[in-house]
Amino acid sequence: MKLATLRNGRPDGHLVVLSADLAHYVSAGRVAPTLQAALDDWESLSPALSELAARLDAGAIAGQPFDPAQALAPLPRAYQWIDGAGYLNHLERVRSLKGSKDAELQSARPLLYQGGSDSLVAPTDPILVPDADLALDFEAEIAVIIGPVPMGATRAQASAAIRLVTVCNDVSLRRLVLDDLQNGFGFFHAKPATSFAPIVATPVSLGPAWRDDRLHLQLRIEVNGTLIGQPDAGADMHFDFADLIVEATRTRSLGAGTIIGGGTVSNRHDESLPIKRDGIGFACIAEARTVEKLKYGRARTPFLKPGDVVRIGAVDAAGKSVFGDIAQRVALP
Amino acid sequence: MKLATLRNGRPDGHLVVLSADLAHYVSAGRVAPTLQAALDDWESLSPALSELAARLDAGAIAGQPFDPAQALAPLPRAYQWIDGAGYLNHLERVRSLKGSKDAELQSARPLLYQGGSDSLVAPTDPILVPDADLALDFEAEIAVIIGPVPMGATRAQASAAIRLVTVCNDVSLRRLVLDDLQNGFGFFHAKPATSFAPIVATPVSLGPAWRDDRLHLQLRIEVNGTLIGQPDAGADMHFDFADLIVEATRTRSLGAGTIIGGGTVSNRHDESLPIKRDGIGFACIAEARTVEKLKYGRARTPFLKPGDVVRIGAVDAAGKSVFGDIAQRVALP
Numbered sequence: 001m002k003l004a005t006l007r008n009g010r011p012d013g014h015l016v017v018l019s020a021d022l023a024h025y026v027s028a029g030r031v032a033p034t035l036q037a038a039l040d041d042w043e044s045l046s047p048a049l050s051e052l053a054a055r056l057d058a059g060a061i062a063g064q065p066f067d068p069a070q071a072l073a074p075l076p077r078a079y080q081w082i083d084g085a086g087y088l089n090h091l092e093r094v095r096s097l098k099g100s101k102d103a104e105l106q107s108a109r110p111l112l113y114q115g116g117s118d119s120l121v122a123p124t125d126p127i128l129v130p131d132a133d134l135a136l137d138f139e140a141e142i143a144v145i146i147g148p149v150p151m152g153a154t155r156a157q158a159s160a161a162i163r164l165v166t167v168c169n170d171v172s173l174r175r176l177v178l179d180d181l182q183n184g185f186g187f188f189h190a191k192p193a194t195s196f197a198p199i200v201a202t203p204v205s206l207g208p209a210w211r212d213d214r215l216h217l218q219l220r221i222e223v224n225g226t227l228i229g230q231p232d233a234g235a236d237m238h239f240d241f242a243d244l245i246v247e248a249t250r251t252r253s254l255g256a257g258t259i260i261g262g263g264t265v266s267n268r269h270d271e272s273l274p275i276k277r278d279g280i281g282f283a284c285i286a287e288a289r290t291v292e293k294l295k296y297g298r299a300r301t302p303f304l305k306p307g308d309v310v311r312i313g314a315v316d317a318a319g320k321s322v323f324g325d326i327a328q329r330v331a332l333p
Numbered sequence: 334m335k336l337a338t339l340r341n342g343r344p345d346g347h348l349v350v351l352s353a354d355l356a357h358y359v360s361a362g363r364v365a366p367t368l369q370a371a372l373d374d375w376e377s378l379s380p381a382l383s384e385l386a387a388r389l390d391a392g393a394i395a396g397q398p399f400d401p402a403q404a405l406a407p408l409p410r411a412y413q414w415i416d417g418a419g420y421l422n423h424l425e426r427v428r429s430l431k432g433s434k435d436a437e438l439q440s441a442r443p444l445l446y447q448g449g450s451d452s453l454v455a456p457t458d459p460i461l462v463p464d465a466d467l468a469l470d471f472e473a474e475i476a477v478i479i480g481p482v483p484m485g486a487t488r489a490q491a492s493a494a495i496r497l498v499t500v501c502n503d504v505s506l507r508r509l510v511l512d513d514l515q516n517g518f519g520f521f522h523a524k525p526a527t528s529f530a531p532i533v534a535t536p537v538s539l540g541p542a543w544r545d546d547r548l549h550l551q552l553r554i555e556v557n558g559t560l561i562g563q564p565d566a567g568a569d570m571h572f573d574f575a576d577l578i579v580e581a582t583r584t585r586s587l588g589a590g591t592i593i594g595g596g597t598v599s600n601r602h603d604e605s606l607p608i609k610r611d612g613i614g615f616a617c618i619a620e621a622r623t624v625e626k627l628k629y630g631r632a633r634t635p636f637l638k639p640g641d642v643v644r645i646g647a648v649d650a651a652g653k654s655v656f657g658d659i660a661q662r663v664a665l666p
């Protein structure tokens with residue numbers, strides 16, 4: 001089952017169920033007006049949502065044409081957004097960039113940060129930055145939306161709580177990262193609102209692409225139409241989503257509708273940009289710049305500037321975008 | 334106007350309007366079923382809520398007796414909880430405890446951290462800790478709940494966005510603070526769910542106690558019935574709530590229903606525990622322990638343990654609790 005949230009002038013939008021081919025939708029309003037409402041009573045409501053999807057696919061409901069530009073973030077605002085660091089390779093590459101003195105990597109426990117979740121950005125809305133000079137970067141990630149999880153959860157509880165999967169862009173202002181971290185209170189100004197793909201999918205609807213609590217699909221990331229990366233989200237993910245959820249419950253329970261990010265997808269390789277047709281590339285600019293500094297003595301890939309367009313999606317073997325694309329232009333307010 | 338959220342078996346509870354003497358309530362359900370719903374359309378809905386309060390106070394509505402034990406946190410889950418550090422004295426005292434090497438205080442810009450907001454704890458529910466040995470502390474704070482604020486807000490916009498005021502307990506696991514900060518991603522495990530007083534009040538309903546974007550009331554904090562602190566929340570607040578909101582909008586807008594904490598209330602003095610009748614004392618145990626270490630060479634006040642009861646409220650000149658008390662027992666799950 002695949003779901004989306006459409007604009008209706010209200011903060012939480014309007015939940016719709018999509019056809020398997022993503023071409024049509026039907027309103028889920030009679031079952032659950034919003035995605036959060038569906039997540040609050042998932043066991044009792046999701047069968048009715050699945051039935052709507054089945055009737056849409058069977059042609060028993062005509063449905064309306066689905067236009068991703070009408071989609072908000074699946075949860076346009078959420079009660080929790082926790083971003084994890086599943087891919088150690090990303091940490092290795094960006095830590096050197098940040099000039100962190102603590103080079104020791106946390107390979108025993110995943111790092112997590114608490115992100116802002118009051119306004120998650122629609123896939124085709126602009127990335128608004130207060131200033132063109134803050135070293136704006138994207139971070140292409142897989143994210144899961146979960147049901148309630150108790151404090152001290154087991155891996156089995158964590159895995160079973162994964163309701164939906166999607167793609168997000170953890171927008172980062174690299175110039176502010178060091179300030180945030182040196183303040184000692186963690187990320188705040190360096191992490192403005194995160195953007196989400198238009199579509200969320202249940203793990204079972206993803207077939208073999210969802211296994212081992214990881215999404216085994218390639219991302220496809222372009223800046224101004226140029227391919228920057230196509231890493232495999234299932235490869236090199238040291239901490240899987242069950243690990244990240246378990247870690248998040250060390251001292252707290254997690255409410256229904258909590259979104260957990262897997263961290264910037266990062267595969268081990270020593271390519272630099274531009275990437276070849278079968279290259280892997282990068283899911284953020286900071287990593288490309290780190291590799292360039294090591295190889296060429298200086299970073300060559302610029303950070304994003306107003307007017308630039310970032311496109312991020314996860315693609316299947318046929319190259320089809322599975323969750324729809326995030327396609328955003330950078331803009332000043 | 335004073336509002337509360339009562340238990341109704343649903344995650345967001347049921348919004349009620351209180352009489353001025355806090356003795357009675359009337360359901361706000363016909364105006365707004367939940368506090369978040371009221372905040373989403375505050376300009377259009379708050380007059381009807383005020384009218385309910387006026388009719389309740391005039392005796393035109395009988396109302397039901399208000400029992401704080403039936404109250405949830407005013408927002409039992411929120412889209413954002415940002416905790417600021419308004420009182421520099423608190424930072425000075427606890428930084429020495431944390432052994433931070435960076436002694437330079439941030440007196441130009443307030444520190445903020447992004448807290449978890451998916452499950453805010455009811456005023457009389459237990460404080461659940463996963464382990465009795467994590468150096469459990471309370472932090473008594475003033476918090477405001479705001480309307481929407483744009484990126485790069487002015488002080489005037491920030492001040493005007495303050496909708497409601499209350500008291501909270503930013504529960505802290507001191508043993509995990511250093512780990513969280515050394516990880517470099519900021520507070521996470523050291524800051525489990527925050528607890529809230531049962532009542533929120535509009536700034537205007539607080540009369541002269543709300544001025545200069547600060548709450549000029551004494552807190553009253555007891556552990557197991559012993560007075561630990563009665564600091565003045567209006568004194569020594571270097572960054573007021575408008576400052577904290579402005580800082581939070583440096584790179585992002587803030588959604589309606591965002592909760593901003595003022596930081597642990599902390600007055601400048603060199604008393605130690607036990608405090609005298611007219612003493613000031615402390616709004617967290619960590620500060621008491623810092624003063625004890627300086628004075629006696631070792632900390633004497635223990636952190637909280639299972640079975641301990643913490644009571645936190647803000648009191649008026651007559652000693653009456655203005656937002657109702659947070660009164661929680663520490664428990665293992």
